[in-house]
Amino acid sequence: MLTSCALQRDRRERNGRILKHVFLIGVSVVMLYPLFWLLASSFKPENEIFGSLTLWPSSFQVENYTKGWTALPMSFTTFYINSAIVTVLSVIGNLISCSFAAYAFSRLQFTGRSFFFALMMMTLMIPYHVVLIPQYVQFLKLGWVDTYLPLVVPRFLASEAFFIFLMVQFFRQLPRELDEAAMIDGCSPFKIYWAIILPLSLPAMGTAAIFSLIWTWEDFLAPLIYLNDIKNYTVPLALRLFLDQEGQSAYGQMFAMSVLSLVPVVIFFVLFQKLIVRGIATSGMK
Amino acid sequence: MIKRFIARNAPGYIFLSPWLLGFFLLALGPILASLYLSFTKYDMVSDPRWVGFANYEYMFTRDRRFWKALEVTFTYVALAVPARLIMALSVAMLLDKGLRTIGLYRAIFYLPSLLGASIAIAILWRQLFEQNGVVNQVLAVFGIEGLAWITNPDTSLYTLVILAMWQFGSPMLIFLAGLRGIPRDLYEAAEIDGTPKWRQFTRITLPLLAPVIFFNLVLQTIESFKTFSSAFIISNGTGAPADSLLFFTVYLFNEAFKFFRMGYASALAWVLLLIIGAFTAIAFLTSKYWVHYENERD
Amino acid sequence: MAGLTLRNVGKRYGALSIIKGLNLDIHDGEFLVLVGPSGCGKSTLLRMIAGLEDITDGTVAIGNRIVNDLPASKRELSMVFQSYALYPHMTVAKNLAFGLQNFKMPKAEMERRVAEAARILQIEKLMDRKPRQLSGGQKQRVAIGRAIVREPQLFLFDEPLSNLDAELRVQMRAELASLYARLGTTMIYVTHDQVEAMTMASRIVVLRAGKIEQVGTPQELYTRPQNLFVAGFIGSPKINMLQAKVDRASGEAVATVPGLPAFSLPTLPSADDGLTLCVRPGAVHIGAGEVMTQGTIRLVEYLGNESLLHIALSSGQVLLVSDNGKTSYRSGETISIGFDRSDLHYFDAAGQRVEPIQNESRLQ
Ligand SMILES: Nc1ncnc2c1ncn2[C@@H]1O[C@H](COP(=O)(O)OP(=O)(O)OP(=O)(O)O)[C@@H](O)[C@H]1O
Ligand SMILES: [Mg+2]
Numbered sequence: 001m002l003t004s005c006a007l008q009r010d011r012r013e014r015n016g017r018i019l020k021h022v023f024l025i026g027v028s029v030v031m032l033y034p035l036f037w038l039l040a041s042s043f044k045p046e047n048e049i050f051g052s053l054t055l056w057p058s059s060f061q062v063e064n065y066t067k068g069w070t071a072l073p074m075s076f077t078t079f080y081i082n083s084a085i086v087t088v089l090s091v092i093g094n095l096i097s098c099s100f101a102a103y104a105f106s107r108l109q110f111t112g113r114s115f116f117f118a119l120m121m122m123t124l125m126i127p128y129h130v131v132l133i134p135q136y137v138q139f140l141k142l143g144w145v146d147t148y149l150p151l152v153v154p155r156f157l158a159s160e161a162f163f164i165f166l167m168v169q170f171f172r173q174l175p176r177e178l179d180e181a182a183m184i185d186g187c188s189p190f191k192i193y194w195a196i197i198l199p200l201s202l203p204a205m206g207t208a209a210i211f212s213l214i215w216t217w218e219d220f221l222a223p224l225i226y227l228n229d230i231k232n233y234t235v236p237l238a239l240r241l242f243l244d245q246e247g248q249s250a251y252g253q254m255f256a257m258s259v260l261s262l263v264p265v266v267i268f269f270v271l272f273q274k275l276i277v278r279g280i281a282t283s284g285m286k
Numbered sequence: 287m288i289k290r291f292i293a294r295n296a297p298g299y300i301f302l303s304p305w306l307l308g309f310f311l312l313a314l315g316p317i318l319a320s321l322y323l324s325f326t327k328y329d330m331v332s333d334p335r336w337v338g339f340a341n342y343e344y345m346f347t348r349d350r351r352f353w354k355a356l357e358v359t360f361t362y363v364a365l366a367v368p369a370r371l372i373m374a375l376s377v378a379m380l381l382d383k384g385l386r387t388i389g390l391y392r393a394i395f396y397l398p399s400l401l402g403a404s405i406a407i408a409i410l411w412r413q414l415f416e417q418n419g420v421v422n423q424v425l426a427v428f429g430i431e432g433l434a435w436i437t438n439p440d441t442s443l444y445t446l447v448i449l450a451m452w453q454f455g456s457p458m459l460i461f462l463a464g465l466r467g468i469p470r471d472l473y474e475a476a477e478i479d480g481t482p483k484w485r486q487f488t489r490i491t492l493p494l495l496a497p498v499i500f501f502n503l504v505l506q507t508i509e510s511f512k513t514f515s516s517a518f519i520i521s522n523g524t525g526a527p528a529d530s531l532l533f534f535t536v537y538l539f540n541e542a543f544k545f546f547r548m549g550y551a552s553a554l555a556w557v558l559l560l561i562i563g564a565f566t567a568i569a570f571l572t573s574k575y576w577v578h579y580e581n582e583r584d
Numbered sequence: 585m586a587g588l589t590l591r592n593v594g595k596r597y598g599a600l601s602i603i604k605g606l607n608l609d610i611h612d613g614e615f616l617v618l619v620g621p622s623g624c625g626k627s628t629l630l631r632m633i634a635g636l637e638d639i640t641d642g643t644v645a646i647g648n649r650i651v652n653d654l655p656a657s658k659r660e661l662s663m664v665f666q667s668y669a670l671y672p673h674m675t676v677a678k679n680l681a682f683g684l685q686n687f688k689m690p691k692a693e694m695e696r697r698v699a700e701a702a703r704i705l706q707i708e709k710l711m712d713r714k715p716r717q718l719s720g721g722q723k724q725r726v727a728i729g730r731a732i733v734r735e736p737q738l739f740l741f742d743e744p745l746s747n748l749d750a751e752l753r754v755q756m757r758a759e760l761a762s763l764y765a766r767l768g769t770t771m772i773y774v775t776h777d778q779v780e781a782m783t784m785a786s787r788i789v790v791l792r793a794g795k796i797e798q799v800g801t802p803q804e805l806y807t808r809p810q811n812l813f814v815a816g817f818i819g820s821p822k823i824n825m826l827q828a829k830v831d832r833a834s835g836e837a838v839a840t841v842p843g844l845p846a847f848s849l850p851t852l853p854s855a856d857d858g859l860t861l862c863v864r865p866g867a868v869h870i871g872a873g874e875v876m877t878q879g880t881i882r883l884v885e886y887l888g889n890e891s892l893l894h895i896a897l898s899s900g901q902v903l904l905v906s907d908n909g910k911t912s913y914r915s916g917e918t919i920s921i922g923f924d925r926s927d928l929h930y931f932d933a934a935g936q937r938v939e940p941i942q943n944e945s946r947l948q
Contacts (some may be wrong), residue, residue, distance in 0.1 A: 020380055023380070024377075024380060024381075024391050027377065027395070028391060028394045028395070031394055031395060031397075031398060031452065032394060032397075033420075034410055034411075034414055034420075034452075035397070035398075035401075037410075037414070037420055038406070038410045041413075050413075050416070050418040050419065052423070053420065053423050053424065053427075096304075097304040097305065097308070098305075100301045100302070100303075100304055100305070101301065101302055101304065101305035103301050104297075104298045104299075104301035104302040104305075105302075108297050108298040108301060109294065109298065110294070110295040110297070110298025110299060110302075111291075111295055113298065116302065116306070116309075119309065120305065120309070123309065123313050125508055125562060125563065125566055126313060126317070126559065126562075127508075127511065127512045127535070127555075127558055127559065127562060128512070129512070129514070129535050129538050129539070129555055129558060130316075130317060130320060130555040130556070130558060130559045131312060131313060131316035131317060131320065132316075132542070132555070133316075133320055133323065133542050133548050133551055133552050133555060134315070134316035134317075134319035134320050134323065134552075135312065135316050136542075136543075137319075137330070137548070138316075140330075154308060154312050156304060157304050157305065157307050157308025157311065157312060158304050158305035158308050159308050159312050159313075161305075164305065175667060175669065177665045177667050177669035178669055178671065178672075180631075180634075180636050180656070180663075180665070180669065181663070181665060181669040181670075181671070181730075182671070182682075183635070183636065183655070183656040183657050184634060184635075184636075184656050184657070184659075184661065184662060184663045184683075185657075185682055185683030185686055185730070185734075186657045186658075186683055186686035186687050187657060187686055188297075188657065189297035189301070190297075191686065193301070195682075196671060199673045200672065200673055214400060215403070217404075218401075218403045218404040218405070220403075220405055220514075220515040220518075220519075221514055221515065221539075225543060236404065236405040236406075239405045239406060239409060240405060240519065242409070243409065243412075243519065243522070251413070254409065255409075255410075255413075258405075258406035258409055258410065259406070261404060261405070261406045262401055262404060262406050262407075265400060265401055265404065266397070266401075269393075269397060269400055273393055276396075276400070277392065277396070277459055280456050280459045280460060281459050281460060281462065281463035289653075290653055293653065293655075294638070
């Protein structure tokens with residue numbers, strides 16, 4: 001009696017599980033289909049891209065990639081170098097300045113700390129569009145337009161408050177006695193930051209670095225405003241150029257370059273999935 | 287005494303100084319400057335000229351595109367936020383219980399969120415919803431004749447809502463973390479009492495998840511108001527067709543950087559700031575009526 | 585090495601006063617133990633000495649130097665934390681050397697000191713491990729090692745043994761005592777544990793609500809508690825307290841305690857309305873004593889080398905009596921108990937100790 005009941009429940013549970021898997025796999029297919037379609041189209045001959053649901057290209061057009069790479073007035077080599085410069089500098093700036101601020105907010109005592117923390121949290125809400133115009137006017141006066149300075153310098157001033165918040169969340173979990181023991185061991189506040197807090201916060205730093213990297217890599221608005229000369233363009237701006245030439249219908253090449261622009265992000269996602277997932281779960285972000 | 291005060295505060299302020307500098311130069315200063323500019327006419331060629339409330343007056347009384355931009359943005363927020371959150375919560379609940387291998391699903395569902403901000407995806411989206419794009423071909427399989435979704439002003443906004451829905455990954459992860467925090471024994475107790483699943487959801491899951499839902503709601507609402515790149519790319523940078531994709535941010539961008547009406551654009555920026563501020567404030571002020579935090583109870 | 589002087593030391597958090605005007609001289613080379621109920625401010629005081637908390641009032645001097653404004657890193661003292669606070673990302677060797685590196689010590693000297701500390705604490709085999717690979721006792725040794733390599737002028741301990749199990753605690757207690765004997769450095773030690781306090785201290789400071797109740801050697805505190813609080817706090821099992829009325833009608837002071845026969849009191853300087861008589865459980869004897877009464881055994885706690893009897897008097901008050909454990913008693917039994925008046929401690933209505941005036945005739 002009892003066992004048959006349990007058996008029945010077992011079977012019901014297993015059926016439920018299978019149903020769930022079927023459903024989730026269905027959702028996964030829908031979720032991934034656009035990405036695979038993009039990948040497939042990047043290898044297809046021009047006339048096959050539209051009008052068929054088949055993903056497999058009849059012949060692999062590697063030229064989409066080779067031609068696409070140089071289809072624009074500048075080669076993508078330039079755009080990738082530009083993007084890499086901006087991204088690397090931004091990530092470094094973010095990590096240094098945000099970890100400084102987070103250290104101050106989470107580990108140091110000073111008058112006005114909670115006031116400034118509240119201000120910092122409020123800046124999380126401010127849309128970039130609101131500060132954009134005065135910033136643009138200012139950077140223009142400084143002669144910084146069409147350089148990477150407007151994209152990079154703010155990062156060294158902890159302009160992405162989100163990362164401060166992420167690091168504060170993490171730093172706060174470290175036991176306060178560690179700082180105190182280090183203090184008694186003769187450490188200055190900077191030494192504590194450098195020798196105790198940072199080494200113990202590598203996961204948080206890693207999460208911040210990855211997000212900072214991906215977001216800067218994908219950033220469109222700021223480069224759109226500050227970069228005019230095509231030789232300074234970052235990858236997203238270059239991709240947009242394809243759209244402007246749409247009439248010439250080089251879809252295959254456009255998709256090929258789109259795929260390439262996503263490759264770094266996907267690689268980082270695959271490599272650092274754990275850090276990314278944990279970062280979002282603990283701090284809650286975009 | 288003063289020396290002591292300085293000695294005690296110096297380390298904090300030294301470490302804070304990059305942020306402080308950034309706060310004044312990149313946030314507070316620009317916000318105030320933008321407030322000032324919003325009362326001027328400024329084309330970047332000649333100096334700003336004070337015009338009082340003229341910009342706001344024009345905006346609210348005569349500028350049809352402003353109202354259109356508001357309509358488009360609010361419609362988008364009203365559709366995209368619930369769509370994304372419901373999707374996120376449903377999938378999170380499916381993943382939360384009874385499945386051992388959720389890692390792969392989690393990764394698959396999160397990937398679009400990570401890629402979503404990129405121009406490549408916006409470009410892809412445009413093509414998916416073309417007259418001869420993938421979506422219509424799928425519909426054709428079911429014998430439905432598709433539309434030119436992007437170029438039809440009646441449907442173009444929905445393509446963006448679907449794009450938002452496709453990117454439900456990060457609220458899903460936050461929901462998953464929240465669901466993990468609900469003690470299993472509550473459900474076991476309910477199960478023993480014979481409480482039906484639906485009531486378990488409304489009586490246990492929802493109330494205990496309220497803080498997380500609140501958090502996601504605020505975050506996603508703010509994010510949605512800020513939507514720019516995808517709308518910009520899909521609408522060819524103009525808000526076309528027929529201004530149906532004239533997101534507030536797109537309108538602002540065009541006023542500022544296409545027509546160089548910096549004063550007017552600043553006024554738009556302040557309206558956007560006030561809208562987002564108001565939404566955040568409302569969320570926080572009303573939160574005590576519907577969000578109960580665990581530790582508040584005892 | 586150095587002594588320590590606290591003058592009117594106070595700590596406030598806003599309006600809340602945690603430490604209230606303490607005065608204390610800690611001698612060079614002394615092992616001073618701070619005890620007191622939870623929340624009385626022991627840790628706070630220790631942290632003020634360490635430089636981890638601001639001193640809101642008064643002055644703290646190490647040696648002759650007032651250190652109020654000296655940051656913790658410059659006070660040349662070591663502290664051992666209850667949670668050990670070992671640096672999780674460093675090996676044991678690095679944990680020990682970390683402080684020395686900060687003081688720019690020559691490498692050879694550093695290595696000598698680390699090796700010496702490792703030898704004293706017998707952690708030589710653990711030097712390459714990370715803290716998470718250590719047991720509680722081993723962590724504690726490393727924490728102590730980290731304190732001693734610095735050769736500081738002052739050691740501070742905040743309940744260092746309270747996270748250890750009973751057996752390890754006894755062992756580490758003995759090791760700490762021998763360490764103190766070897767180094768002779770001034771030590772300030774916070775604990776909850778009576779035995780630690782009594783066995784290790786040169787002097788004990790009893791704190792209550794941010795004030796010093798009494799300072800003295802363990803023996804002084806045990807034999808001559810200055811007030812009811814100290815009497816109740818020091819000594820385990822807890823001292824018995826009896827409320828007495830003093831009757832002078834017959835010309836002689838007679839104490840009436842409910843449940844006890846009236847007995848005459850020695851001459852007390854101020855024994856008027858209320859008097860509290862205290863007698864330690866060990867000073868109450870079964871079947872003997874100057875003042876005798878009957879009681880019912882409520883509970884027998886057999887501890888091996890002694891038995892602790894809870895005996896209810898006819899008034900209902902329960903006295904703790906510690907017996908040598910050789911006779912077995914059953915609860916419910918009625919027995920006679922008694923004590924000598926010389927074993928009584930007297931406290932006035934304000935709870936302060938009153939000393940009998942010795943050289944007068946005391947017998948009735
Ligand atoms: N930052 C603070 N703000 C306000 N009150 C505090 C603060 N830190 C400690 N206190 C209070 O100071 C009092 C003394 O705390 P302290 O930690 O010194 O007690 P303690 O004697 O060490 O107790 P225990 O034996 O439990 O460790 C406590 O009542 C505590 O609540
Ligand atoms: Mg304490």
